[in-house]
Amino acid sequence: MYAAGRVARMTPLLVAQIVLTLFVFVMLLNSAAVMVYVERKVAAMLQQRLGPYLVGPKGLLQPIADVLKLMFKEELRPKAADAFLFALAPILSATCAFAAFAVVPFGAETTFFGLLSEPIKLQVADVNVAILVVFAIASMSVYGIVLAGWSSNSKYSLLGGLRSSAQMISYELSYGLALASVLVMANSLSVTDIVNSQSGTWLGVLPRWFVFIQPVGFLIYMISGIAETNRAPFDFPEAEQELVAGYHTEYSSMSFAMFFLAEYINMVTVSAVATDLFLGGWHGPFLPASLGWIWFLLKVAAILFFYVWMRWTVPRYRYDQLMRFGWKVLLPIAVVNLLVTAAAVLYFNL
Amino acid sequence: MNETVLFYVFGTMAVVASLLVIGQRNPIYSVLLLIASFGALSGLYVLLEAPFVAVIQIIVYAGAIMVLFLFVVMLLNAPHEETEHDERVHPLMQRGPMRFGALLAMALMVELVWALTSGRETGPFGAAAVSSVAALGRSLFGPYAFPFEVTSVLILVAMLGAVVLARRETPDE
């Protein structure tokens, strides 16, 4: 990036990069659609009912029907709402959700079976402070919610928006400390380096994933990630039974779809980062390195299934319980975890 | 060449956003425009080969301090600025002391630009740049360890002070 003297010509490498970026973008959109279906089907299975089964075989075309329905709904806006902010909020949410995935690698370096002269990384942007960038964009996504709550000019929205954003910034601290403990172990801020330091196995059997050395860190990360993305059991601010729908009460049609999209893509990003940092990324047995993205997909799918499972199994935290848990329980544990990790790294010269 | 273009783009964005910040009646728009200005500054830090500072700028300034401002503006339901002269006149165009203040600021700018460029002509930046986070970390825990610890005490004091100052007085005090 710093060799700015390079003139951009349409080399195959550049074309590959552009195609990769578009591919990631389209895949994220698809993942949101797939998650809609998965959520409803898994919820149905957990509740011993059928779920969507009418549209397409086994209801597989249900997301398409949902998207079409959302597109054709009327776009409403409350008269007293601030028009500019009302329109800006869903755009901010969706943009931050997509942007966070830009620094997440999902496979080893590949030449696409010899089509390219040199390998490119399967990552949209390889920055050497990648973890911090993920954290930065997570802290920017608070704005979409708080602006949505404010600009709707309604009590439920404002309360939901403020509560939701207070929750997000509270759990950002534990999120950051969990990231910091991985940092201490891997000695680098670049996600690619962290994944590569998890290759290989101990005793030929147990893979060198960080989750085995840092189970507490993994737990803290997952809990904070669930709270950051406003998913159950931390979804009090947008629960239907509590605040109508919280900060997106007044939104309909495509703006609502953008918030929905942002939430699912944030889930995917949290799962992808967890896979890269704790579960070894694309390393796995039986497959060559160039097909590592299959392992990555499987691991991300497992974490997403866990997310959906949590939502339909565990009861919801009340708002004050949620905040108390974040500040008085999770944050001290995260700090102690970081201290113990740092001490262990120094002592064992890891 | 790319870097020159990027510098001018980010620089213009920062200046325009800052001008709009001081020129808005609605404080919420001011806060949002300031976030845009911080984003532009973050880009400039990347151009100066300081990626750590760029990301910290987003995390701390745009992601935390501005959220604090936004919360306060929303909770106070901050009214639009009442000026004692005339409601219809833009806040920056008021008569009297304010025009003098604006002139003073312009004089300051002229002075600063003259002072900063009156040294010898500086060439383009040299090749040496400290951009690795590890080196910064070693500085912070090495020569700068004492200020580092003092800032943590400072933040603690500020936190306590903010909580005490913003507390509602209960009736039995």
Added chain:
Amino acid sequence: MSDVTLDHYLVLSAVLFAIGAAGVFVRRNVITILLSIEIMLNAVNLTFVAFGRALGTGDGQIIVFFVMTVAAAEAAVGLAIVIGLFRHRESLNPDSFTQLKW
């Protein structure tokens, strides 16, 4: 190589500093005044990082780290004071606080 020199960055930060100062002098809303102070602090940060780059040390970035911390602390305390003032006088105009009597 680019032809952006240290002077370019210094002029930019001087302009930003003056804009912040103009905001502090002219505006009659304490929140906007606090925002203008943040603009000034950022201009100073830019100067530090530019000089650090020019002299090839990391000290510029370290000092920016400290300036950001101090700015965060100052914003928190300043806004707490604003909340206290607003509760008392229902106004954000600094001209309504000219009497020392509470």
